[in-house]
Amino acid sequence: MKLFLLRHAEAEFGSGPEGDISRELTIRGQTQISRLALLLKKDQIRFDLILSSNAKRTKQSTEILTHSLLVKKTHFLRELYEADPHQVLTIINKINEGDVFNLLVVGHNPTISTLISYLTGEEFINLQPGMMAKIEIHVNNWKEIGRHTGTLVEILQ
Template sequence: MRLLLLRHAKSDWGDPSLEDIDRPLNSRGKAAASRMARYLKEHALLPNQVLCSTSLRTRETLARVLTSLPQEARIHLLSDLYLQSEDDYLSLIRKYGGRSQNLMVIAHNPATEETALSLAGTGDPMAIADLKEKYPTAALAVIDFDIADWSELQPGTGHLERFVKPRDLKDDLG
């Protein structure tokens, strides 16, 4: 089974009257989310189920991802993904993941980074070092597991297959 942990793209801080949960993506964030969506499609990293925070910036990131999916995906908007700890993300993945082969979580830091670090027991040393250094906006960790159901998810049992940041991608994905 494969877990795709996507941090929301860069949000707009221009309107101080907005609550944190209501901040939209800024222009750079929109471009990065679209770039990551193209990457997901180009590399066949296509979720069949998505758990997404209810914040505006995560939902706007999700909207860009959905444009690249050639298939239907089941979507759960979960307020519990908004500003929760890594333990809460694990419990939400266990609860809602079911038998989904490719599960995507679109959420926030530091919980997204902590979840990735908690789950990745093995992987390319360079990718792990990169992940430990910083988990920027719109970054994606791809972690593979040898489990039959997400309820079996345990820390340290995943293999970090790759860690991708939007700034590392060419516009043409070539």
Template sequence: MRTLYFIRHAKSSWDDPTLDDHSRPLNKRGRRDGPVMARRLLGIDVAPDGLLSSTAKRTRQTAAYFKDILSVENTIYLRELYHASPQTIEAQIKKLPDEWETVLIFGHNPGYTDLANRLKNDVYLENVPTCGIVGARSDVDEWKDFTLEGAKRIAYLYPKQTE
């Protein structure tokens, strides 16, 4: 059994128009929502073995909250996850170490909304909001056998649920 939590980066800042998209940091709301959502996972006893993150600044900042609050030791940053398609994300999942059974993956829309709707579930998601979390579980023994279509959506959490 393999479990993934796809976490869209928290709200980013557009204050500095000279920054390229990859370099944009979190804004005040993003810095608030990141720890709140990490504690939500902690509160439902999620114990990740590792995390993958896009290399974008806002995504790395979001991942840092989860890494600290959930005490995640293993971290991989991949440029390939920056604005990645579901197919690219799935390809990276297939490369995960098999010792990792529960993994957090930090990335971006529109890929995350597309990905969420490929998972088995009866509810269509219009949008995974910033710092939204989509949980998925697959009954595979090795990551190389993982497919999005073969996984079931087990969670959908977002910041406004906690307000």
């Protein structure tokens, strides 16, 4: 199994809680994700499931990827917006579909970067906007994922 963790691409500045969730990608952010989508397509990466925060910038990042890649299912979850690493892990642990081998989670920092370190035992890696971590998972199902159950394979951008 492979877990991909993506920090949304560069977004506009916003103010206040309503402003933050509504922040859109900048032109540069759109370019970042489009470039990443081409790289993933070239490597023939396919996602069985994408779980994305429902914030505007993560939705836009996800939608750009799904236009270029083969994706079976996509879910936008309010719970991923402002989630801490433990909450994201709990969401991942609830996946009980046996046909999910490549999972992508699209979210926010510092949560995404902290989760990489927790799962892999790597020192803290601060993903910049539009960067993705590819993690090889060493357990048999999503319910068993936890501390040090994965190996960081690469960082993509």
